[in-house]
Amino acid sequence: MSDRVAGKVALITGGGTGIGRASAIRLAEEGAEVVVTSQTAANVEETSRLAAEASGREVIARTLDIANRAAVDGIVAEVVERFGRIDILSNNAGIELVHGPSVVETTDEEWERVFRVNMTGTFYACRAAVPHMPGGSSIVNMASINSFIAWENDAVYTATKGALLQFTRSLALELAPKAVRANAVCPGVIDTPLTDLFLDASDDPEALRRDYEATSPLLRMGTAREVANCVLFLASDEATFITGSALIVDGGTTAR
Amino acid sequence: MPDTVAIVTGASQGIGLAIAERLATDGVRLCLVAAPHDEERLREVAAEFEAIALAADVGDPTTADRAVAMTLERYGRLDWLASNAGIAYFEDALAAPLEHFDHTMHVNVRGMYLMTMAAARHMASGAGGAIVCTASTASFAGEEQQAIYNVSKGAVSQLTRSLAIDLAKHGIRVNAVAPGWVHTPATKEIVADPEEWSKHRSRIPLDRPAEPEEIASVVRFLLSDEASYLTGSIVVADGGLTAGFRFSDWEAVPNTEGPRPMRIFGGAL
Numbered sequence: 001m002s003d004r005v006a007g008k009v010a011l012i013t014g015g016g017t018g019i020g021r022a023s024a025i026r027l028a029e030e031g032a033e034v035v036v037t038s039q040t041a042a043n044v045e046e047t048s049r050l051a052a053e054a055s056g057r058e059v060i061a062r063t064l065d066i067a068n069r070a071a072v073d074g075i076v077a078e079v080v081e082r083f084g085r086i087d088i089l090s091n092n093a094g095i096e097l098v099h100g101p102s103v104v105e106t107t108d109e110e111w112e113r114v115f116r117v118n119m120t121g122t123f124y125a126c127r128a129a130v131p132h133m134p135g136g137s138s139i140v141n142m143a144s145i146n147s148f149i150a151w152e153n154d155a156v157y158t159a160t161k162g163a164l165l166q167f168t169r170s171l172a173l174e175l176a177p178k179a180v181r182a183n184a185v186c187p188g189v190i191d192t193p194l195t196d197l198f199l200d201a202s203d204d205p206e207a208l209r210r211d212y213e214a215t216s217p218l219l220r221m222g223t224a225r226e227v228a229n230c231v232l233f234l235a236s237d238e239a240t241f242i243t244g245s246a247l248i249v250d251g252g253t254t255a256r
Numbered sequence: 257m258p259d260t261v262a263i264v265t266g267a268s269q270g271i272g273l274a275i276a277e278r279l280a281t282d283g284v285r286l287c288l289v290a291a292p293h294d295e296e297r298l299r300e301v302a303a304e305f306e307a308i309a310l311a312a313d314v315g316d317p318t319t320a321d322r323a324v325a326m327t328l329e330r331y332g333r334l335d336w337l338a339s340n341a342g343i344a345y346f347e348d349a350l351a352a353p354l355e356h357f358d359h360t361m362h363v364n365v366r367g368m369y370l371m372t373m374a375a376a377r378h379m380a381s382g383a384g385g386a387i388v389c390t391a392s393t394a395s396f397a398g399e400e401q402q403a404i405y406n407v408s409k410g411a412v413s414q415l416t417r418s419l420a421i422d423l424a425k426h427g428i429r430v431n432a433v434a435p436g437w438v439h440t441p442a443t444k445e446i447v448a449d450p451e452e453w454s455k456h457r458s459r460i461p462l463d464r465p466a467e468p469e470e471i472a473s474v475v476r477f478l479l480s481d482e483a484s485y486l487t488g489s490i491v492v493a494d495g496g497l498t499a500g501f502r503f504s505d506w507e508a509v510p511n512t513e514g515p516r517p518m519r520i521f522g523g524a525l
Binding site for chain 1: 416417420421424425435436461462463466467470471473474476477482483484485486487488489491492493494495496498499500501502
């Protein structure tokens with residue numbers, strides 16, 4: 001398979017590292033015009049460089065705080081001004097509280113910050129982009145297996161991912177008359193810089209790594225590229241009858 | 257020896273035919289299985305795709321073993337299985353005779369189980385493989401006039417999850433596609449009946465049934481190495497049918513109007 005999203009205009013948020021970065025690379029490899037954003041300039045510039053190197057195409061990088069509504073509106077306006085439309089919106093910006101507070105320990109600021117990035121930011125991006133998405137377009141929101149199951153000491157992240165899935169389903173119903181699709185990708189434990197933060201914070205990183213690997217019956221973590229393959233599939237014309245769906249990519253973690 | 261070899265069951269029509277066509281187009285060598293009453297069409301399909309064919313009852317324990325054996329004899333390998341064969345009766349639960357229960361379970365559950373296990377036994381002895389079962393939105397929803405079918409497809413989703421767990425250590429991924437309404441010979445009479453179809457269409461946000469090719473492309477993805485971290489997943493491809501309820505657009509549509517024009521891409525906005 002090649003050129004699976006040739007000529008489509010893709011806006012990828014949260015593309016500085018991990019799954020978002022891999023999605024930017026994967027979509028560029030398959031022929032999309034990619035604009036990628038992250039809150040961290042150095043990260044998104046590195047993603048742009050890697051995606052351009054992998055695809056031989058120019059990949060536009062922009063710094064963006066997804067929780068800043070005016071900034072999100074501005075990026076969407078810039079993409080539309082340049083390309084005239086958005087065919088693929090891939091929302092990946094997400095944070096998690098690495099120190100793992102219990103509900104009682106979670107502060108107002110922590111709760112609100114995680115919700116603003118993980119849920120409100122995706123809402124901002126979808127609301128701004130949808131008027132510029134023609135029939136046949138696709139929104140892919142990065143949810144989690146936490147949309148279905150909970151981890152202990154991760155309540156706010158879990159709540160945002162549950163909300164994100166339900167938001168995506170709602171969006172799918174609203175956009176269907178325009179023949180625009182909206183789906184969620186729900187990864188299990190993936191080997192990304194976010195996961196590394198948890199390993200680094202652990203008293204016994206090797207033991208935690210083995211625990212993470214054992215969540216899947218495949219006995220390994222997934223790679224960011226394996227999740228990006230799912231983003232690509234849902235964004236492509238291979239998935240024209242899939243909308244309002246949750247594509248679980250967890251190596252079987254939630255099947256048992 | 258070819259690079260990739262697959263068995264497709266229920267391959268003479270509908271979703272199975274589309275899977276066979278898609279895989280053949282992508283260079284996969286095929287063993288096609290279909291029910292004996294459809295042997296003539298199966299032979300035509302097999303000739304078109306340069307495939308080998310077996311017209312036999314999937315619920316018969318010898319069928320799956322024969323399919324695997326003839327695949328290995330012809331191609332020397334078996335990488336993928338699209339375990340797709342299935343039947344459905346549309347009838348009120350109180351009117352359904354026991355024979356319909358037995359027949360549906362024989363094909364949809366026993367047949368799915370036997371075929372999947374035979375392929376998995378071979379794959380486990382070698383380099384692993386990938387299996388995709390055809391489930392349904394009926395795996396989750398209590399769909400009207402389909403009580404028996406719903407039970408059978410619920411079983412398919414549990415078979416998929418269970419085998420994903422047990423076969424992971426053998427390098428075998430097991431996933432399912434869960435289609436909603438698909439435009440196939442099995443549903444064509446309903447889709448063609450304006451009054452009957454309007455009841456179903458009104459619940460599909462994309463406002464149309466899937467074409468079989470749109471389900472085959474999901475199966476193709478799940479079989480491929482692109483899906484290397486998917487196992488035990490059931491991928492719903494239903495045009496939004498089970499995502500929720502919409503009350504807004506459809507009440508204005510008279511039930512006698514007939515199916516709306518299909519809007520796949522760039523259609524009327």
